[in-house]
Amino acid sequence: MMLMGERDIVMCRQMVRKLTQQIKFTLVDQTKMITAASELSRNTVVYGGGGEMRWEIVQQGIKTGLRLAFEDKGPGIPDVSLALTDGWTSGSGMGVGLSGSRRLVNDFDIRTAVGEGTCVTVTRWK
Amino acid sequence: MERIPILKMGKALLVTIQVDLQDQVALALQDDLSAQIERTGANGVLIDISALEIVDSFVGRMLASISGIAAVLDATTVVVGMQPAVAITLVELGLSLEGVRTALNVERGMAMLAADDRNQID
Numbered sequence: 001m002m003l004m005g006e007r008d009i010v011m012c013r014q015m016v017r018k019l020t021q022q023i024k025f026t027l028v029d030q031t032k033m034i035t036a037a038s039e040l041s042r043n044t045v046v047y048g049g050g051g052e053m054r055w056e057i058v059q060q061g062i063k064t065g066l067r068l069a070f071e072d073k074g075p076g077i078p079d080v081s082l083a084l085t086d087g088w089t090s091g092s093g094m095g096v097g098l099s100g101s102r103r104l105v106n107d108f109d110i111r112t113a114v115g116e117g118t119c120v121t122v123t124r125w126k
Numbered sequence: 127m128e129r130i131p132i133l134k135m136g137k138a139l140l141v142t143i144q145v146d147l148q149d150q151v152a153l154a155l156q157d158d159l160s161a162q163i164e165r166t167g168a169n170g171v172l173i174d175i176s177a178l179e180i181v182d183s184f185v186g187r188m189l190a191s192i193s194g195i196a197a198v199l200d201a202t203t204v205v206v207g208m209q210p211a212v213a214i215t216l217v218e219l220g221l222s223l224e225g226v227r228t229a230l231n232v233e234r235g236m237a238m239l240a241a242d243d244r245n246q247i248d
Contacts, residue, residue, distance in 0.1 A: 006149045013146060013180065031180055031211040035219060038182040042149075086220055096183050100219035 003041050003070070004050040012041040012053055016068065023057055023064050025126055033066060033124045036101035040070045040120050043097055048072025048118055058123065065106070065125035073117040080110055130155045132162050138170035138239050139163065139201075140232075144177045152188040159192055163199045169246070170239035171196050174232055176207030186221040193226045202242050203227065206235035 001015060002008060016037040020030040037053070044051040051072030058065045077083045086099045098120075102108040107123040128151055133140045139162055141155065159171060173189065175181065181189075193203035206229045208216075216223070229235035 010146050010148050017179070028211045028214055031209075031215045032218065035180045035182050035215045038180060038184075039219075042182070042184065096220040100183065100221070103218050103220065104215065 002050075002052050003044045003072075005045060009038060009041045009045060013038050015053075015055070016066075019055060019057070019066055023066060023126060025066075025124075029124060029126070032104040033068075036104040036122055036124075037068055039097040039101040040068070040122065043118075043120070044070045044072045044074075048074030050074075051117070060125075063125050065123050067107075067121065067123040069119060069121045071117065071119040076114040076116055076118055077110075077112045078114050080112060084110075127151060127154065129158065132158060134162075134166055134168065135172075135236075137168055137243060138172055138236070139166065139168045140172045140174070142174040142177070146179070147185055149184055152185055156188055156192050156195070160195050160199065163196055163201050169201050169243060171201055171203040172232065172235045172239065173203065173205045174207045174235075175205060175212075176209065176231075178212065179209070181208070181212050181216055181221075183219065183221060186216065186219075186223060189226055190223055197225075202239060204229050204235040204238050206230065206232050 003012060013034050016034050017030060020033050041053060049072060054069045056067045058067050084099050084102065086096060105122040105124045109121040112118040130141055130143055189205055196203045204227045208228065229238050
């Protein structure tokens with residue numbers, strides 16, 4: 001799904017809720033995944049200048065999980081390890097978006113290049 | 127754009143957030159509440175978030191800033207009804223909601239504001 005404006009952040013949350021319910025996440029797990037999606041989609045819209053979210057229900061042995069990828073073609077992040085520090089913010093946020101959403105998921109991967117864009121992939125297992 | 131209604135109950139303002147908040151709506155609520163505190167002279171603000179399924183850093187910041195603005199305008203803010211799953215997620219996300227007072231439900235929140243009010247008069 002496309003993430004171009006604020007309305008899409010709300011749509012993204014609703015989409016992730018539906019997906020987490022579909023694979024029967026517990027309420028706490030649903031809430032964590034939706035919150036992470038909310039933070040990451042806002043990053044895509046506000047800092048990445050828009051982009052898209054892709055989703056995939058993944059299987060690993062007997063484990064089922066939900067994987068989300070947030071990709072933009074924005075300015076990229078010059079210093080990723082700094083950006084993952086609590087309290088770091090490039091804008092008007094509280095500086096917990098990236099670092100906080102990392103704590104809400106099981107797997108977290110970020111690929112970014114200055115001038116090319118950013119792709120954050122997160123997975124939460126049931 | 128939709129707006130969140132603000133009700134006046136005695137000396138307090140009551141806000142019940144029942145929709146999935148878009149960022150602009152959250153910002154508008156902040157402005158509307160500060161205007162209403164000034165206009166009505168309310169000394170308490172009760173924000174019921176029991177219908178909110180998530181509180182992310184944006185909404186968290188909005189709650190903290192409403193509570194800060196209200197304090198400067200001499201009003202106490204109490205956030206009530208946070209769902210347990212939301213509380214767990216908030217803490218893990220790293221939001222402490224510093225300076226925001228909370229209560230389990232509207233009834234306890236109202237009692238908190240009433241107690242504050244009595245202390246001020248004494």
